[in-house]
Amino acid sequence: MPKEYLDVLVREVTQLTPRVREYLLVSTDGSPLPACEAGAHIELLIAPQAIGRTVRHYSLTGGTGSVDDSRMAYRIAVQREDRPRGSAFIHDTFAVGTQLAISPPKNEFRLDHRDGKSLLIAGGIGITPVFAMLRSLLRRKRNFEIAYTGRSRSEMAYVDAVERLAGDRAHIHCNDAAGGMLDLKALFAAQPANTKAYICGPAGLIEAARATAAALGWEPQRVRSELFTPPPTGHEVAFEVVLAQSGRTVQVGQHTSILDALKSAGMHPLFDCRRGECGLCPLPVLEADGPIAHRDRYLSDEEKASGSTLCICVSRLQGSRLVLDA
Numbered sequence: 001m002p003k004e005y006l007d008v009l010v011r012e013v014t015q016l017t018p019r020v021r022e023y024l025l026v027s028t029d030g031s032p033l034p035a036c037e038a039g040a041h042i043e044l045l046i047a048p049q050a051i052g053r054t055v056r057h058y059s060l061t062g063g064t065g066s067v068d069d070s071r072m073a074y075r076i077a078v079q080r081e082d083r084p085r086g087s088a089f090i091h092d093t094f095a096v097g098t099q100l101a102i103s104p105p106k107n108e109f110r111l112d113h114r115d116g117k118s119l120l121i122a123g124g125i126g127i128t129p130v131f132a133m134l135r136s137l138l139r140r141k142r143n144f145e146i147a148y149t150g151r152s153r154s155e156m157a158y159v160d161a162v163e164r165l166a167g168d169r170a171h172i173h174c175n176d177a178a179g180g181m182l183d184l185k186a187l188f189a190a191q192p193a194n195t196k197a198y199i200c201g202p203a204g205l206i207e208a209a210r211a212t213a214a215a216l217g218w219e220p221q222r223v224r225s226e227l228f229t230p231p232p233t234g235h236e237v238a239f240e241v242v243l244a245q246s247g248r249t250v251q252v253g254q255h256t257s258i259l260d261a262l263k264s265a266g267m268h269p270l271f272d273c274r275r276g277e278c279g280l281c282p283l284p285v286l287e288a289d290g291p292i293a294h295r296d297r298y299l300s301d302e303e304k305a306s307g308s309t310l311c312i313c314v315s316r317l318q319g320s321r322l323v324l325d326a
């Protein structure tokens with residue numbers, strides 16, 4: 001097991017909604033876990049034979065009671081997706097006592113407690129880092145509002161706790177209710193100039209919120225976001241990657257990223273976010289016998305259209321052979 005992973009076990013499992021389960025993780029030897037801040041996530045390493053070695057990212061919703069006591073335990077909430085991938089494997093097999101490997105917390109969605117006001121916006125399971133932020137702001141008695149939107153109340157994890165904790169500063173919005181979609185324009189327009197927005201949810205919500213804020217004159221740095229669900233993946237196929245410089249060939253399974261396949265083969269590609277956002281992992285493409293499915297948010301439209309590079313953390317080949325200049 002690589003040293004960068006921590007050994008933990010599942011201490012509790014709680015069904016939050018029909019599709020979302022919360023897992024309380026503690027270290028296997030009872031020692032404290034690395035401290036984490038609101039907005040942080042962990043990488044969870046899972047290796048079911050059926051789908052191969054896979055890394056999934058889960059935001060930490062907090063520890064045993066508050067975010068600050070997270071040294072003794074981490075909580076993650078996992079939504080079961082329709083596809084037979086990591087989340088279904090987790091729901092089907094993780095139970096009290098299951099031993100796991102996780103990375104130390106990483107935080108690319110950091111809450112700035114110096115903000116005059118924080119506007120938290122969560123869509124669906126994107127509530128997980130936002131829930132940690134909410135409790136962090138409450139504990140520090142900071143000024144905030146939270147908008148939480150989902151398909152229906154019964155599918156919205158932590159919705160009762162959000163209402164209880166935030167009171168009239170919470171705007172709960174169910175898309176199945178009479179009000180239609182969340183009114184982002186009204187929400188952003190009502191904010192004072194010292195507000196910073198933190199958005200986590202599907203790409204559509206993030207893009208709509210960013211566009212709304214920009215149209216109202218918000219500077220881009222006042223809007224931070226974390227994409228929770230990856231873009232639609234379409235039909236995925238296994239393929240081989242040839243690394244032209246080293247001459248090595250690596251098989252990329254149907255449910256494995258190029259990055260994970262290279263790492264599993266003992267290589268050390270550069271990466272950080274694993275979500276197609278940071279721009280550390282793109283590699284030059286020399287040949288591809290099929291279209292490249294670009295799923296990152298880092299490369300420009302022109303770069304994607306040229307097919308000359310791809311983010312190996314999220315993008316794939318819809319073909320059988322990809323040659324990279326690496």
Ligand code: FES
Binds near residue numbers: 282313
């Ligand atoms: S690791 Fe960040 S874009 Fe791929």
